[in-house]
Amino acid sequence: EVQLVESGGGLVQPGGSLILSCAASGFIFSDYWIHWVRHSPGKGLEWVSRINLDGTDRRCADSVKGRLTISRDNAENTVYLQMNSLRVEDTAVYYCTRAVGGGDVPGRFDPWGQGTLVTVSS
């Protein structure tokens, strides 16, 4: 079964740091790009960041640029999201998801993990 499991969320003060993990199983991890998407009740789903197969191409949303960094360890089948200088507006459930397709085949996200909650509050 293809599965993604996030961990590492919690309560952190503004300006603090956190590292999220996304552990993958059931597929050849190094064959897929992985993305982080977050959900906050007032904002819906918001794309956060993505990483390519070997970690050499990493992109993130303007809203988190310079503060959140994605990385991956293909030996451990895990993607990480290093979160620094956290703001109240970063409060959300963070999901990791696998990108399927691409190129001539339209890309989509499937499956998604169950999410991990990050709360930024004093």
Add this chain to the structure above:
Amino acid sequence: DIQMTQSPSSLSASVGDTVTISCRASQYVSRNLNWYQHKPGKAPKLLIYAASTLKSGAPSRFRGSGSGTDFTLTISNLQPEDFATYYCQQSYSTPPDTFGQGTRLEIK
């Protein structure tokens, strides 16, 4: 960046009804348009990709259509488990992979 706009933002319907959700892209996205279902406390689920291809295992009462900038998700014969929030997402010009703001489907 491509902006995605869904309408309506919320919708009330009854079991057995047919509902339609619209999604408009600010620029051409070809057929690179996906639909997801999201229930509270659960992982989002892919329903339809490439505008009209039903994901294997998804119920056939879900139908997607459109191309270019205008897309539609139609749900026929609504079932109790269909009440959720639905999002469209473009994968034509990325990053960012932009989502619509969501359409909340509620029981009337």
